[in-house]
Amino acid sequence: MLDHPQIRAWRPPLTGIAEVFHARITDHVYPMHTHDSWTLLIVDDGMVRYELDRHEHGALDQLVTLLPPHVPHNGRSVTPDGFQKRVIYLDSTQLEDSLIGLAVDSPVLEDPVLRQRIHLLHRSLEQAGDELEAESRLAMVSERLRDHLQGRVESRSPIRNSTIAFRLRDLLDARFVEGISLQDASETLHVHPAHLVRVFSREFGMGPHQYLTSRRVDLARKLLLDGMSPRLVAGATGFYDQSHFNRHFKRTLGTSPGRFARSAPADPLPSPRSPLSPS
Structure with missing residues (x-):
């Protein structure tokens, strides 16, 4: 049978x-x-x-x-x-x-490096909300495949690469809540997507998708401590849904958004008075 x-x-x-x-x-x-x-x-x-x-x-x-x-x-x-x-x-x-x-x-x-990149691409494709990560990983996989087939290595300029990396960081900083696709960033900066990912990762030690997620988590921490509910924080910080938010928040901080919010003292100490404040 x-x-x-x-x-x-x-x-x-x-x-x-x-x-x-x-x-x-x-x-x-x-x-x-x-x-x-x-x-x-x-x-x-x-x-x-x-x-x-x-x-x-x-x-x-x-x-x-x-x-x-x-x-x-x-x-x-x-x-x-x-x-x-x-x-x-x-x-x-x-x-x-x-x-x-x-x-x-x-x-x-x-090519063990290529195989690992393909494995990570599959993982990102299975997670809703991780489109920038998947797009970044796809660009690196496609470039390495093309290099294998053509037997070529792209020439690189360290000075220009550093400039590109900082321009991409500025772009991510300006749009980290609404998000930006790698293709849009590529067209804005006039640089190939795979080259963007490579130079950014080399300059900052993390991929563009990791940087964008870290900015979202950092904003989420502030909003949670301000008293906003985790459900509303997920939408306010650009995450796909509550599950997407919880997954990345816990991966970054080792705890859930709810537990993080509840960790604040019930009656926080008052801010110190300024010497010029009236008594």
């Missing part, structure tokens, strides 16, 4: 990704088929054997597989226990069709 695959598929609200697909496959054998998007595959358990352009390849749990659009391929498990995979289907805004031939020649990438 054949086991039904355990699958989860969705289309995130993020330009550049056509579909996200997570699956545990035991008995199913994929016939030859094609996609009109790039297939970015990581295997978490087991091994996949597939044919691409009449050549056989294997997808292992420590490798990254990139299958180009319009080129037929199939897939099957190597072991009886099947395999578990996570796939992101990228559209042509992330990788140009001119790179298809290079991907056919080298669909398997042995």
Whole structure:
């Protein structure tokens, strides 16, 4: 008796990704088929054997597989226990069709840094409200894939990069409550999204999404201590919903917004009188 695959598929609200697909496959054998998007595959358990352009390849749990659009391929498990995979289907805004031939020649990438970035991208895609994080991670993944295929390294100017980083910080500071997409920031500053993420992270030791979240949490602390309810604070500080707010607040401070608010003394000490204040 054949086991039904355990699958989860969705289309995130993020330009550049056509579909996200997570699956545990035991008995199913994929016939030859094609996609009109790039297939970015990581295997978490087991091994996949597939044919691409009449050549056989294997997808292992420590490798990254990139299958180009319009080129037929199939897939099957190597072991009886099947395999578990996570796939992101990228559209042509992330990788140009001119790179298809290079991907056919080298669909398997042995790059632990890239694999970790893809893993973190999947995690951010599963959390509503973390669109800037997902957008930032997608930009870095796409750039590293492009560099692999083209074998090039972008030249960098330390002085200009520092200036760009501070300009992006100013932009985030001005709009951290309403938020700003990485694409909008890129168009405003006339800098490629991946380059923005890289230079900002190098300058400040954190990604743009982490910086924006930290600014929101910092404002939330002030509002909570002023007596605003956590439910209202979530909306006032730009978080997607209460759950999104709670998750990031606790990740930053190690406690929930409610407990943080209740930690204030019931009768706080009065502010010291100014020497010029009337007695």
